Amino acid sequence: MKPHVLRIGHRPERDKRISTHVALTARAFGADCITLHRPDSRVVTTVEDVVQRFGGDFSIATTTRPRAVARDWRGKVVHLTMFGTPLAEAAPLLRHESELLVIVGAERVPRWTFELADWNVAVGSQPHSEVAALAILLAELEPRWAQPELDGELQVIPSAQRRRQAAIPTADECLALHGGAGSPAPLLAHCRAVAEMAAAVTDALSGNVALANAGALLHDIGRTRAAGVEHCALGAAMATEAGFHPGVAHIIRAHVAGGIPQREARTLGLPPGDYLPRTLEARVVAACDNLHAGSRRRPLADCIAWLESQGLAAAARRVTRLHRRVSRRLGRDLAEF
Incomplete structure (x- = not known):
């Protein structure tokens, strides 16, 4: 399973950094694509540059109609919210899904996200970062997320003492x-x-x-x-x-x-x-x-x-x-x- 992430409510004037982190987290933890609500060339350029240098098949797209993306999704839809079903209960069932759309909000999410979601999932029931919630969910769904991509221009070499990159x-x-x-x-x-x-x-x-x-x-x-x-x-x-x-x-x-x-x-x-x-x-x-x-x-x-x-x-x-x-x-x- 390679989840697809839908980032809704992105505000280009204030969310560039956090939405970039959402996208990079999605890539690093095993998603195959992120769709960003509202075009933002700065986020797209940054993410595409990381993929080019560090490898993988991850892609980024934009949309002005996030509701249509969720409505037309062929598989199951997961909405990350502190008000949902605890992740520990939902994760064993979600692992069996082949097509998964994960909705991550920025500003206050509209009601349709709750209504269209097959699963409203809570990663803890306390306020915290959507980046953390997405990372924990994806890590639960794909325990092998830490296996490195092998086809990029650069590869980080694990080292306890210094920074190492191999070209x-x-x-x-x-x-x-x-x-x-x-x-x-x-x-x-x-x-x-x-x-x-x-x-x-x-x-x-x-x-x-x-x-x-x-x-x-x-x-x-x-x-x-x-x-x-x-x-x-x-x-x-x-x-x-x-x-x-x-x-x-x-x-x-x-x-x-x-x-x-x-x-x-x-x-x-x-x-x-x-x-x-x-x-x-x-x-x-x-x-x-x-x-x-x-x-x-x-x-x-x-x-x-x-x-x-x-x-x-x-x-x-x-x-x-x-x-x-x-x-x-x-x-x-x-x-x-």
Whole structure:
């Protein structure tokens, strides 16, 4: 579930800062969009800049008819108010909804918000900030909200002692890491070929080209340390040690066999981690890698046949599903790109 937030009663002359905080909180805690009552280019620009720099698919829209937005909503409508049902009672039921509109007021809300809402929900019954109420509600609905976006230009690196941000490495920085690892020429040629295709596909899909290019250039760098499946974990660790953007490490970790589920990863003895491609860029790189043998393109059928010959039928099915998923997004067979 990705809730949609409706911010009603926004007054541009006095609510710019608090409405910006509502929007950024919605994004950080897992909503996919916010609709702002009354246009305000300052809020829109700030939010779009954050999305550009830190990633994710969050969007912001404006409306002059908030009642129509709530009335025409296809799913359930939640109105945050101190006079509603306690959140502890409502949250278990709301988690099962697939389409959720969350109304957050600024000035005193009109009566229709109570009437149109399927749920009037109280985050405590004391006066406090709408930002706090929204954050607590969204955190209750999505316990994994703190998982970072991996496709932005910047990524904050957790540190107890100093401020740390990681940027996407340039092609030269990626090749320098290969040089330090002693990557042989055939490995470099393979990574370059996959990167060329992945960057073009990502560009066609309006994704983060720099991230896809960096991840593809480094996706097999772990093979300088091990030839087996563990090369994905080793390569991700090398990118992390180099201080590169976590999205690059994610691409490296998740490029093998269409992604590896946790149970299978444990069976293979891989370190704890997420080996499934979660971002557009990771899915594109993994799918493009499957279409290459060395620096040359190969039919997907060759990749599938090899996996099946190794007794990896589940991996063959995952590779097929991934190829179809990227192809659908692309609007044509990826193999023909």
